[in-house]
Amino acid sequence: MGLKRIVVLVIVLGLVTTSLIYLRARKTSPPKLRVSTWSNYFPDSIIRDFTQKTGIKVELSYISSNEELFAKLKAGATGFDIVQPSDYMIRQMKALSMLSKLDLSLLPHLNHLDEYYRNLPYDPGNEVSVPFNWGTSGIAINTARVKIPAQGVSWSLLLNSSFPRQTSLLDDMREVFAGVLFLNNLSPNTAELKSLEAAKKQIFHIKDKVLLFTSEPKPLLLKEEIVIAHIYSSDAVQAHAQNPNIQFFIPKEGGIIWTDNFAIPSSSQHKLEAHAFINYFLNPDNALATVRQSHLATPNKTVKSMLSIEEKNDPNIYPPPEIFKKLFFLEDLGDTLPSLNQMWTELKS
Amino acid sequence: MDSKSTTTKPIPITAMVFIGWLFLMTFLPFLIILGMSFLERTPVGTLSFHFNLNNYIRSFQYIYLKVLFKTVWIALIATLSCLAVGFPVAYHLARSKGWMKQLGLVLLFIPFWTNFILRIYGLVSLLGNHGLINQVLLHFGIIKTPIEILYTRTGVYIGLLYNYLPFLVVPIFSSLEKLDPLLREAGFDLGANRIQVFWRIVIPNIKEGVFIGSLFVFIPMLGEYVIPDLLGGAKEAFLGNVMVNQFFVMQDWPFGSAIAGLLSVLLLITLWLQTRWSRTPGLKMEGLDA
Numbered sequence: 185m186g187l188k189r190i191v192v193l194v195i196v197l198g199l200v201t202t203s204l205i206y207l208r209a210r211k212t213s214p215p216k217l218r219v220s221t222w223s224n225y226f227p228d229s230i231i232r233d234f235t236q237k238t239g240i241k242v243e244l245s246y247i248s249s250n251e252e253l254f255a256k257l258k259a260g261a262t263g264f265d266i267v268q269p270s271d272y273m274i275r276q277m278k279a280l281s282m283l284s285k286l287d288l289s290l291l292p293h294l295n296h297l298d299e300y301y302r303n304l305p306y307d308p309g310n311e312v313s314v315p316f317n318w319g320t321s322g323i324a325i326n327t328a329r330v331k332i333p334a335q336g337v338s339w340s341l342l343l344n345s346s347f348p349r350q351t352s353l354l355d356d357m358r359e360v361f362a363g364v365l366f367l368n369n370l371s372p373n374t375a376e377l378k379s380l381e382a383a384k385k386q387i388f389h390i391k392d393k394v395l396l397f398t399s400e401p402k403p404l405l406l407k408e409e410i411v412i413a414h415i416y417s418s419d420a421v422q423a424h425a426q427n428p429n430i431q432f433f434i435p436k437e438g439g440i441i442w443t444d445n446f447a448i449p450s451s452s453q454h455k456l457e458a459h460a461f462i463n464y465f466l467n468p469d470n471a472l473a474t475v476r477q478s479h480l481a482t483p484n485k486t487v488k489s490m491l492s493i494e495e496k497n498d499p500n501i502y503p504p505p506e507i508f509k510k511l512f513f514l515e516d517l518g519d520t521l522p523s524l525n526q527m528w529t530e531l532k533s
Numbered sequence: 534m535d536s537k538s539t540t541t542k543p544i545p546i547t548a549m550v551f552i553g554w555l556f557l558m559t560f561l562p563f564l565i566i567l568g569m570s571f572l573e574r575t576p577v578g579t580l581s582f583h584f585n586l587n588n589y590i591r592s593f594q595y596i597y598l599k600v601l602f603k604t605v606w607i608a609l610i611a612t613l614s615c616l617a618v619g620f621p622v623a624y625h626l627a628r629s630k631g632w633m634k635q636l637g638l639v640l641l642f643i644p645f646w647t648n649f650i651l652r653i654y655g656l657v658s659l660l661g662n663h664g665l666i667n668q669v670l671l672h673f674g675i676i677k678t679p680i681e682i683l684y685t686r687t688g689v690y691i692g693l694l695y696n697y698l699p700f701l702v703v704p705i706f707s708s709l710e711k712l713d714p715l716l717r718e719a720g721f722d723l724g725a726n727r728i729q730v731f732w733r734i735v736i737p738n739i740k741e742g743v744f745i746g747s748l749f750v751f752i753p754m755l756g757e758y759v760i761p762d763l764l765g766g767a768k769e770a771f772l773g774n775v776m777v778n779q780f781f782v783m784q785d786w787p788f789g790s791a792i793a794g795l796l797s798v799l800l801l802i803t804l805w806l807q808t809r810w811s812r813t814p815g816l817k818m819e820g821l822d823a
Contacts (some may be wrong), residue, residue: 189543251781258579280577355767357782396684396766407663409683438667519576525783527597532770532778533600 191465215454216241217461219266220253222444227477234464240457257282257449265452266461271443272358272514274313275306283312284450290459293466301483304443305513313445314462316471317480320503320511321359324401324420326411328429337433339367342412343386348393351412352404355397357528360387362416366437372512375520384527390494391531405430416482421479421500432500434507441511443483552565555778563797570790572609578784588791597775597792604772607686608754612701615744615750618694619701627709638706641699653692653763660688660764684766697750704749708742709735748807752800772796 219348223246224374231242250273257264257277269277288294288310294302301315323342325332330347343363345351353360360498362372364383374380398404401413402423415423420432446462448455465471468486475482475491481501482488488496496502503511544552570588573581580607591597626637644652662679670676682688682773712735720730758773770778779789 190551192546249781251784254578254784255781276577281578349684365740391768394768397768398766407661409661409663521576522783522785525785529770529775529778530596533596533603533770 185231215457216243217265217454217457218243218245218263220245220247220256220264221266221268221459222247225268225474225478227473230473233470234461238460238464239456240460242461245449257284257451262449262451263453264449265454265458266365267447267449268316268444269313269447270445271304271306272516274445274447275516277310278307280496282450284448284452284455285311286314286448286462287455287459290456291463291466293468294462296447296466296468296471296484296486298483298485298488301443304406305515307445308409313447314466315443315445315483316465317475317478317503318441318443318483319417319480320434321354321362321414321416321442322420322428322432322434324413324415324423324432326404326405326408326427326429327431329408329411332431336436339363339435339437342414343367343390345393345412347411349395351394351414352401352523353394353397353414354401354416355388355399355466357524359414360397361524362440362512364390366435372438372440373515375517377520377523380520380527381526384531387531397532417481417500418479421498425479434503434510436510438510438512439507441513444480565582566790566793569787570794572783572787574683574787580786588788591788591790592623592795595694600770600772600775601795603769604755607689608757611690611697611754612747612751614690615698616692616747617699619698619746620705620743622698623702623705623709627706627712641702645699649696650759652696656688656695656764657683658693660691662781683764684768686765686769688764688766689761692764693754693757696760697754698716700749700753701746704742704746706740708739743808744807747805752803755796755799756784 198366198487211374217240219242221244226244235241247256247268249329250270252265253269254273254277255284258266258287267283272322274283291314293309294314297310297315302310302319304315306441323337323339325337325341329350330341333341342353353363358372361380361383365372365374365379367386368379368383370379393501395404395410399416401410401415401417402419403411404414405415405423406426413420415432417432420430423430424432448458448462452458466484466492468484471482471487472490475487476495479501482491488502569580571584571586571587573583575581605618623639626634626641629637647655657664660683661667662681662683663769664683667676667679668684671679682691716734716738717730720734725733755771756773756776758777761767761769761771761774767774776789776792776796779785779792783789
């Protein structure tokens with residue numbers, strides 16, 4: 185055996201032992217919660233408070249889409265203790281047993297949650313998830329440039345726009361199809377291939393008239409590159425705050441409602457601490473600060489009662505009952521999904 | 534080195550690092566992708582270990598071939614545009630002297646100290662209807678209405694040209710550098726004019742550099758997906774976008790892997806043609822050391 189080989193062997197053994205020591209040390213040190221979240225979601229001060237009060241350290245990492253989170257977890261990323269999937273992703277992860285069953289006795293603050301959000305179609309009884317925020321998808325309009333029709337805003341204003349190359353659609357297959365299906369007076373969860381094919385043809389014609397597909401139309405709205413945007417309510421509210429002419433509408437045919445949730449992956453090693461984290465953010469004081477930062481709607485009835493009159497009555501955040509009735513959750517399309525995927529690829533090619 | 538000595542000599546550490554790296558970072562991932570491409574997606578988006586060729590059969594559907602040909606076509610046009618701009622740049626750089634040459638090379642690469650995505654966003658704010666270029670042109674009355682560049686195919690071409698140009702300039706520059714100036718002088722002495730010297734002495738001597746530079750930009754363009762999304766408005770997919778969508782949106786990893794596999798085969802064919810075509814065997818890497 186040459187000297188060099190011995191050197192290499194020593195280096196390799198050294199690396200292996202140090203990593204083993206590191207792993208052992210990590211197990212015995214005080215618990216650290218690894219939270220996968222969306223950017224700009226938790227105010228830093230509240231996270232610091234949580235660590236001070238409980239001694240549990242928190243490490244945040246960010247995702248930009250549900251699919252990214254799904255891919256990370258499925259690819260075997262372990263070590264996440266809290267994840268924040270949206271409604272449809274909860275359904276999918278639950279079906280694959282990727283989420284751990286919640287121990288509701290560890291979540292006393294759950295009683296602050298509005299009844300409606302205790303029994304959502306994708307996870308009745310909060311078996312694996314707790315809704316934390318909710319919002320809607322609709323249309324933002326620059327009212328200085330576009331006149332609001334007297335008979336109300338319809339999806340046709342966006343989809344049959346008379347403002348060529350000044351509109352944007354969300355870069356999200358289900359959302360775009362939902363808009364066209366609403367326009368055709370169909371459910372956004374239609375799984376009938378004939379209706380979907382027809383919608384595809386319509387989108388194909390619209391495609392040349394929209395400026396772009398993007399899930400972040402806010403900067404373009406503010407720069408007035410676009411005047412009508414398919415948009416998430418949270419972005420629309422922020423755009424409105426910077427330019428009051430930009431107004432958000434749920435079209436009269438209907439819109440999409442979505443939730444962001446807390447859930448614990450089944451691979452988590454710190455389930456007890458993860459429950460403490462969820463309970464902490466169900467606490468109205470902490471939830472209030474978070475909701476004010478994110479411009480989303482809260483499912484927490486105590487928090488809602490603490491909001492100012494203006495905040496509570498902001499129709500862009502909390503649609504009035506007659507509009508709320510027209511909001512739909514996106515549901516699993518099951519066997520139809522691959523066909524829809526194929527249509528989306530054809531539309532984008 | 535004869536075969537006997539290679540069997541007795543221990544493999545040097547540098548070689549072990551090199552081989553280990555290649556194995557871990559290139560060969561192993563490629564094998565995983567290749568293996569996955571023969572699997573199936575279950576309705577809930579997980580893998581089913583049922584080996585078959587369906588993914589490859591599916592990738593020969595009209596829609597994917599259309600995307601493939603469009604990607605190759607756009608990459609080809611963009612490579613030719615890079616050549617049209619890059620060749621004069623390389624030629625001028627190679628012929629300039631002293632600090633001018635150093636400064637030129639540094640300036641060529643300064644944008645690359647900034648992250649790729651940031652540079653793309655920079656282009657977004659330059660090219661928009663309310664972007665700097667249109668606003669300046671409008672202000673001075675050169676145009677009446679903004680020129681549509683952003684979120685069109687022109688925008689995609691500009692992004693490709695801007696981002697890949699230096700990778701083409703450097704190999705051409707270094708083969709021009711190696712060209713013995715005496716050859717040109719000899720040509721002039723024998724009565725050739727400038728055009729004849731250029732076509733019959735300069736070009737034959739640097740054509741491999743030109744070819745390699747073109748490959749350096751053409752091949753990564755085939756896998757591009759950020760530029761069509763951010764500058765093309767996500768309206769037209771490159772093969773890279775279709776691939777990324779299969780992994781991150783459709784959750785069909787096996788099919789995404791099959792597309793990746795086919796793209797790799799395409800690249801290998803290109804490289805193989807290049808080695809066949811060049812006079813010396815193997816990919817000449819002279820452009821890389823600059």
